Amino acid sequence: MRVLSDLDAACQILWPRVSMIALSRQYNTPKDVFVSCIFAPSRFSRSAAVAVVALSTFATAQLPLRSVSAQDKQPISAGETVAAPAVTDPVVVVTVGSVNQMTQDLNYLTGALGQPQVGGMFAMMAGTFTQGIDTSQPVGVLVPLVDGAPEPIALIPTADVKTVLKRLEDKTGPADELDDGTLVVAVGANTIFIRQVGNWAVLARNRRVLDQAPADPSSVIAQMGADYDLAVRLDMQQIPNSVREALVAQIRQGFDQAMSQQQGEDAESTRQYAQQSMDQLEQMISQTDDVMFGIDIDSAGKRIVLDGSFTALPGTKLAAMYADQKPIPSAFSMVVRDDAAGYFHFASSISPQAVEDASAGVDSMLKMVGQAFQKSDKLDETEAKNATEVVNRIAELVLATYQDGKVDAGAVLLTDAGSMKFVMGGYVADGAEAAAILQDIASKAEGHSDAPRFEFDRETYNGVKMHLIAADVPEKDDEVRKIFGDTVRVHIGTADKAVYVALGDQSVPLMKELIDSAATPSASAATELARFEINLMPILQYTQSVEANDGISSMIDALSRADDPGTLRAVSEPIDNGQSTRVVLRDGLLRAIGGAIRQAQAQQMQQQNSGQF
Structure with a gap:
């Protein structure tokens, strides 16, 4: 177990060293940066939204806000010439669903979460503040750039805005009316x-901007407003190049400051990795075309839907990378099954440019790894050398797999009361090398008293060589023992072009089922790049069988009254020059969360009552 723990310690050593460049990959933690360098081909789909948000925030902050002058308040005299402003199409479009839609959806959501009083409060407030508003139409905000500055235009559905303003006089005072x-x-x-x-009121803080409002606002916002309770669409190409360049310059300045604080032998490798990440981020900012995000509380379908999409500017390198990212027939699609407590499946081609970028990023990271290991006070010289060799071999195998131009992998979890099975499998360029790496780890661990036990070539099943890693579970780890017993047994299978993993002896038959299905790759999910799903009920039932808990009991009770097993699903698909992702939270999951909330509230009330005596 010592070598494995050494590798874990090595990762902890690396995290602080990559923290200064974490923002360059737009992840929350330095650990995510380390992982992302290994899986770099998918970096654009993960960082797109963050880069776009950063750009839009920066643009709003940097562009000068136009003050309202006294001239804006005066009527335009006959014959007076006023220069027409330079106006872009909307950079940002925001829609909020109609009051009727929002009331219905929030009533469903708060009821599913066991807090119906919150939905009732919204309905009461909506009735108070929306008199005169067409409650069947959405509200929208358009943000074009006018003479280089963002100028929001609000679109309110009302056929008589004067009546609406009359009701608000106690807060705004009476409205003045100009000659026009x-x-x-x-x-x-x-x-x-x-x-x-028409039947809409148009609001702006600059009088001239009113002329830029669409003649029929519903034609611009009706579809988004009907599809989502809240939606945002950002047109990156409407933001001036000067703004985008200024954002990149500020980020580069931050990197330069961080790099100037780096000392020692690893400073150069850190700088190289940061530079590569900056280049990728700059590409993202300059070549993004359109980004959309929407959330819909679907009361009719009893679910919450989150949609996101990203497209690259046609003809750019980024667009070419997405064009080369396509679903492929998968040898591991068996993991997508209705009886699963959870599964993950990913089968996609990879563009040559993505592979090239991944190779450059991993090379820089590996230099940082080796230098960090050598400087660690947690590893002696031999352990640092061993850890470096293992990490390098794993990285080389991953890169060799990417160079084959595809990623194909799947994992599935099956649970019920008292039983858990987990297996995973994935395509690799050289299964023999994967087995050799495992044997290398075993040889390096040999002699350590706490090392796991390795058994190689225990059997061969349909061309897959089966190996075993067994590790004793310390007595202090009581919860782990309840799940795995005194010994954790991990079965690993290596084939010419695949690696399989099964957790526990009970998972071996399921792994063999996965091996059998891999012989005939399936194109059944040919429209999807990736799919992820968790079903909460079987997981809760298994957890409750291991150790009973009142909170889990409450969740199971609430979930038993739903039409689904508490499903969370995410699916990514390719679109022209980009990628779209849909995340669905079904009714059972919401009701289970509501059960947990009610249990927590009951415990809190009980504690408060106990404190009164």
């Missing part, structure tokens, strides 16, 4: 201009 019919109200320190356009 434009209304003016003061909201705090801001002046808002309002114009009636």
Whole structure:
């Protein structure tokens, strides 16, 4: 067990050293950066949203906000010439579902979570503040750039905005009306201009911007407003190059400052990795075309849906990378099954450019790994050398697999009361090398009293050589013993082009089933790049069988009254020049969360009552 723990210690050594460049990969923790360097071909789909949010936030902060002048409040005289502003299409479009839709959806959500009073409060407030508003239509905000500055335009569904303003006079004061019919109200320190356009009211803080509102606002926001309770669409190419370049310059400045603090032998490798990451981020910012995010509380379907999509500018390198990322027939699609407590499946081609970028990133990271190991006070010289060799061989095998131009992998978890089975399998360029790495780990662990026990070539099943790793579970780890017993047994299978893993003896038949299915790759999921699903009920039942818990009992009770087993599902698919992802939280999962909330509230109330005596 010592070599494995040494590798774990090595990872802990690395985390602080990559923390200064974590932002370059847009991950939450340095550990994520270390993992991402190994799986770099998919970095764009993971970092796109974060890069876009950073850019839009920066743009809003950097562009000058236009103040409202007294001239804006005056009517335009006959014959007076006013220069037409330079206006872009909307950079950002935001929609909020209709009041009717939001009320219905929030009533469902709060009821599913066991907090119906919250939905009732929203309905009461909506009735108070929406008099005069068409509650069947969505609300929208468009943000074009006007003479280089963002100018929000709000679209409110009402056929008589004067009546609405009349009801708000106690908060805004009476509205002034200009000669052309434009209304003016003061909201705090801001002046808002309002114009009636058909059955819509158009609001802006700059009078000239009102002319840029669409003649039929519903044609712009109706679809998004009907599909989602809240949706945001960002058109990156409407943001001026100067703004995007300024953002990149500020990020580079931050990197330079971080790199200047790096000392010692690993400073150069850290700098190289940061530079590669910066290049990737700059590509993302300059070549992104459109980003959309939407959330819909689907009361009719009893679920929550989160949709996200990203597209690259046609003709760019980024667009070419996405064009080369396509679903492929999979040898591991068996993991996608209805009786699973959870599964993950990923089968996609990889573009040559992504492989090239991954190779460069891993080379830099491996230099950092070796240098960090050598400087560690947790590893002696021999242990550092052994850990470096193992990490290098694993990285080389992963890169060789990427160079074959595809990723194909799957994992599945099956549970019920008192039983758990977990297996996974994946394509590798050289299964014999995977077995050799495992044997190398075994030889390096030999002689350590706490080392796991290795058994190689125990049998061969359909061309797959079966190996075993067994490790004793310390007595202090009582919860682990309840799951695995006194010994954890991990079965590993290596084939010419695949690696399989089964957790526990009870999972071996399932692994053999996966091996059998791999002989005939399936194209049944040919429209999907990746799929992930968790079903909560079988997991809760298994957890409760291991150790009873009142909170889990409450969740099981709530979940038993739902039409699904508490499903969370995520599916990614390719689209033209990009990728879309849908995440679905079904009714059972929400009700299980509600059960946990009610249990926590009951415990809190019990504690409060106990404290009164």
